[in-house]
Amino acid sequence: MSGDVHVRICERLGVKLPRATRLICHCRTRQEAEELKSALERRFADCHLLLHPAKTKVVYCADSNRRRSYPHIHFDFLGFSFRPRMAKNRWGRIFTCFLPGVSPNSLKEMRARIRGWRLPQHSPLPLEDIARSLNPVLRGWDQYYGRFYPTELRRLYEYFDERLGAWLRCKYKQLKGHRGRSLRKLNEMAKQNPKLFVHWQKLGRATVG
Incomplete structure (x- = not known):
């Protein structure tokens, strides 16, 4: 079917495709896209394969x-x-x-991983040790997901700083039960040491408080 439809295969995200079936095909018109989709379905059926019904669709x-x-x-x-x-x-x-x-599902998975770190339970640790341990992960997320439309990552940074605020409330008795006070304290710490966490380096402050 090489001569039927003019198609571009998009692999411009700077990463290798995990599987050969994960492709984006750009067509000039909706008719061409529908024809290509039907041709792929027939070809896959000939090979006793099936296109994923939820992930295979024509998008405008x-x-x-x-x-x-x-x-x-x-x-x-x-x-x-x-x-x-x-x-x-x-x-x-x-x-x-x-x-x-960054997609909503990716944000959900990253927030789940942050919850899994259970930061409030590590209140005996100094903040520098927490930063040293977690910055490689935060940097990896930022370098990958922050490459395109980085403002979408702000919700993730806010959530992470909220968990740091909970860590502060467990660490210092005078902050226990005072969410606003703990987040203001976190912001002061971020301004004093803006290079401590990856996202603080960009903002010079915490994302909450």
Whole structure:
């Protein structure tokens, strides 16, 4: 079917595809996309294989120049969610662009891992030891998911700093039961040592408080 449809295969996220079946095919029109999908389904059936029913779909890359109405205008791929997002051009004008950003499922998994660290239970440790232990993980997340639309990671940083606030409330008796006071204390610590955590290096402060 090499001559039937003009298709581009997208592998521009800077990583190798985990499996050959994880591909993004760009077509010029919806008709071409539907024809390609049908051709792939037939070819897979000939090989006694099946396209994943939930992950295989035709998506319209809506933006400021593509304003038609379609059933699907977003999809997830390699931990990113591709969808229309607000962006600003070099003249400061706001427009809509079809961009990747960390997906909600990826954020959920990362928050679950942060909960698994059980920071409040490690109150005897100094904050420097916690930073030394966790920064490699935070840096890995930032380097991968922060490459595209990094503002989406702010919710993750806020959650992590909330857990640090809980760590402070367990560590210091005068902060116990005082969420606002503990988060203000955390912000003071971040301003005094902005390079301690990966996300503090970017903001110069904690994301909460």
